[in-house]
Amino acid sequence: MVMLSEQTVIDFYAEAVYDIFGKRIDSNAVYCHMSAGTLITSFMYWHEYLHGNPEDRVRKVYEEMGQIMSCINTL
Numbered sequence: 001m002v003m004l005s006e007q008t009v010i011d012f013y014a015e016a017v018y019d020i021f022g023k024r025i026d027s028n029a030v031y032c033h034m035s036a037g038t039l040i041t042s043f044m045y046w047h048e049y050l051h052g053n054p055e056d057r058v059r060k061v062y063e064e065m066g067q068i069m070s071c072i073n074t075l
Helices: 006-021 027-044 046-050 055-073
Strands: none
Touching: 006 027, 027 046, 027 055, 046 055
């Protein structure tokens, strides 16, 4: 099984859009929009995701949310 990162898949998508439609899309913007959606979902379900979880799990999700915010702030 070949594992591809989200960014790689988005880059392939951007190439396909150009090949098919002749339009260029910003793959970084697509990735940031996907990240924003993940962040919104995480906040909406914060309690469900993290309630009663160990500190390590909460810390991991919190740090990922911080990384997403960094990406969004670069838009």
